[in-house]
Amino acid sequence: MKFLIPFALLPTILCAQITLEVSDFADGGDTVRVSNSNDFSLDYTSTGESYNWDFSSLVAESQSLKDFQSMDNASTIPSFTFGAFATEAYQATNFAETVDIPLDQAGDFLPISIDAINQFSKNATDGITSVGLSVGISGTEIPVLSDTIETRYALPMNYGDNYTSNGYSYLDLNPIFNAIWIQYRTRNTQVDGWGNITTPYGSFEALRIRHEIIESDSVYIDLFGGPQWFELPVPVSYEYEWITKNEKEPILKITTREVGDAETISSVVYKDNFLNLNASIQETQNLLKLGPNPTEYKLVISGISGAFSYQVFDHKGQLIQSSIAQLDYSIDLSNLEPGAYLVIINSSSGKSIHKIIKK
Numbered sequence: 001m002k003f004l005i006p007f008a009l010l011p012t013i014l015c016a017q018i019t020l021e022v023s024d025f026a027d028g029g030d031t032v033r034v035s036n037s038n039d040f041s042l043d044y045t046s047t048g049e050s051y052n053w054d055f056s057s058l059v060a061e062s063q064s065l066k067d068f069q070s071m072d073n074a075s076t077i078p079s080f081t082f083g084a085f086a087t088e089a090y091q092a093t094n095f096a097e098t099v100d101i102p103l104d105q106a107g108d109f110l111p112i113s114i115d116a117i118n119q120f121s122k123n124a125t126d127g128i129t130s131v132g133l134s135v136g137i138s139g140t141e142i143p144v145l146s147d148t149i150e151t152r153y154a155l156p157m158n159y160g161d162n163y164t165s166n167g168y169s170y171l172d173l174n175p176i177f178n179a180i181w182i183q184y185r186t187r188n189t190q191v192d193g194w195g196n197i198t199t200p201y202g203s204f205e206a207l208r209i210r211h212e213i214i215e216s217d218s219v220y221i222d223l224f225g226g227p228q229w230f231e232l233p234v235p236v237s238y239e240y241e242w243i244t245k246n247e248k249e250p251i252l253k254i255t256t257r258e259v260g261d262a263e264t265i266s267s268v269v270y271k272d273n274f275l276n277l278n279a280s281i282q283e284t285q286n287l288l289k290l291g292p293n294p295t296e297y298k299l300v301i302s303g304i305s306g307a308f309s310y311q312v313f314d315h316k317g318q319l320i321q322s323s324i325a326q327l328d329y330s331i332d333l334s335n336l337e338p339g340a341y342l343v344i345i346n347s348s349s350g351k352s353i354h355k356i357i358k359k
Contacts, residue, residue, distance in 0.1 A: 017194045018205050018245055020157040026248040027123045028070030028094035034249065035060035035200075035272035040265040044240045044254045047193030047208045049159070053242065055199045055252055058268070060275055066249065068094045078134040081143035082120045090131045090145060092120040101133065101183075113138050121152075128153040130167060137176055144171045150185055159194040159207060178227065180220040188212040197242045197251055201272050204244040204251055211239040230313060232353065235346050238263060247271060259307050259347070288345060290331075294357035299331040301345065308347035312356075314339070333358050 026032055037058045046053075071083050071092055082092040098119040115136030122129045129151050133144040150167030167185040193208030217232040235257040241250040252270040256263040288303045301308070310331055312321040321336070331343065336358050343354045 016205060017159050018207060020153070020155065020207060020243055020245070022123050022125050022128070022155055024243065024245050024247070025123060025128055025153065026066070026068045026094070028068055028072075030068045030094075030248050032066045032068075032249040033272055033274055034064055034066060034269050035275065036062045036064070037268040037270065039268060042254060042265065042268060044256070044265070047210075049194060051193050051195035051208070053195065053197040053206075053208070053252075055197065055270070058200055058252075058270060060200070060272060063272065063275055066096060068096045070094060075134075075141055077141055078118070078120065078143045081134075081145065082131060089122075089129075089149060091122060092131050093123045095120045095134070098133075115139075125155060127151045127155050133169065133171075135171065137173065140176065142171070142173075144169055150187060152187070153209075154189070157191060157207060157209070159191050162188075162190040164188050178222045182218050182220075184216045186214045188214075197244075199252055199270050199272075201251065201270065204242075204247070206242040206244040206251060209239075209241045209243060211241070213237045213239065230342060232344065233311065233346070235259065235309075237266070257346075259309065264307070288347075288352045290343065290345075290354050290356065293354075294359045295333060296359045297332070297334045299333060299343070299356065301329040301331070304329060304345070304347050308345055310346070311344045312336075313342040313344075 035058075038061045039058060042055065071079060071094070074083065074095060078095070080086075082090055082095070084091065086092075095118045097116050099117075101117050101119075117136070118134045119130060120132050120134065122131050129149050130146060131149055132146045135142050135144060146167055146169045148166050148168035151163070151165040154161065154163045154165075165187045167183070167187070169181075169183045171181040173179040173181070189209060189211045191207050192210050195206065195208075197204055197206045214236050215234040217234055219230045219232060220227060221230065222228075237258070238256045240254045240256070242252045243250050249271055250269075252268075254265060255267045255269075257266050258264075288301065290299045290301055293299070308329075310323060311319055312331070312333070314320050321333075323331075333341075333356070338358050341356045341358060343356050345352050345354070
C-alpha cells in the first residue's frame with residue numbers, strides 16, 4: 001500500500017495550482033528570447049481548473065530578444081525622473097523598449113521624428129506597475145510620468161483573482177512642437193485558469209490570465225493651420241497570458257483586438273530557445289501604405305490582411321467618414337472636397353495614422 005500513495009498523488013504533483021510572485025517576472029538585467037507565430041487560428045478561449053493547453057504545434061516565423069535594462073543604464077533625465085530622486089511610487093526598477101504605445105505612429109504626420117519609446121516599470125512584492133515612459137523626439141529624450149499609475153500585475157497572484165487598474169499619461173511636446181498627447185487606459189484582469197501548458201519550449205504548470213484593455217488616446221495639434229483635438233480611437237484589446245514560475249515572461253501571450261463585433265488575433269508570442277531567425281520587428285506604420293497620395297478618387301491600402309476599419313477627419317478635427325469590417329482594401333474619397341485629411345486605419349495588425357491630400 002505504501003507504494004500506491006505516491007502514484008495516487010502524481011496527478012496533483014504534475015498539475016498543481018501555483019502562486020505567482022514578483023521574482024517570477026523579468027526585472028533589470030534580464031533578457032528573454034521570444035518567438036512570433038502567424039498561427040491566428042489558435043483556441044485562446046478554452047480555460048478552467050486543472051486544464052491542459054496544448055500549443056505544441058506552434059511554428060516560429062521570427063524571433064526577438066526582450067532586454068529589461070536596469071536603471072543604471074538609463075540616460076540622465078529619465079534616471080533623475082524615475083530613479084532614486086523620484087518619489088517612491090515612481091522609482092522604477094527596470095525599463096524596456098516598447099512598440100505598444102500609439103504615440104510611436106505620430107511621426108508619420110507630425111514634423112518631428114519619434115525615436116525609441118521606453119516603458120519604465122516598478123517591480124514590487126505587491127505588484128508590477130507602469131510608472132511612465134521616455135520618448136525620444138528629434139534627438140531629445142523626454143520623460144513622461146504616468147499621472148495615474150497602472151498596475152499590470154497585482155501580486156501575489158492566484159487562480160480566481162481579479163482586479164481593475166487605471167492609467168493616465170500626459171505628454172506636452174512644447175517647445176519642440178505645439179502638440180499634446182493624452183492616454184487613458186483601463187485594465188480589467190481575471191485569473192481564469194490553471195493547469196499545464198505545452199509549447200515548443202516545453203511543458204509547464206501555469207496560471208492563465210485574461211486582460212481586457214480599454215484605451216482612449218487623443219492628440220492636440222496645430223496641423224492644418226489651427227490647433228484641434230483629434231481622438232485616436234484604439235480598439236478594445238485583450239491579452240491572454242500563460243505564466244509560470246521563474247521564467248520571467250509569459251510562456252505564451254495571445255493578443256486580440258475587437259474588429260466589428262468579434263475578437264481577431266493580432267499577435268502570438270511565446271518564450272523559446274534561440275532559432276537563428278530574423279529578430280527584427282517592423283511596426284504597423286512601416287508595413288501599411290496608402291496611395292496614391294495626393295489622390296483624386298480612391299486610396300488603395302497595401303501591407304494589410306483581414307478586416308479593417310477606418311476614420312477620416314477634416315482640418316477641423318471633425319469625423320467626416322468612417323467604415324468598419326472592410327474587406328475591399330481601398331477607401332473611396334471621391335465625395336470629399338479638395339484639401340488635407342487625417343486617415344486612421346485599425347486592423348488586426350494594429351493602428352496607423354496618415355496625412356492625406358485630396359486633389
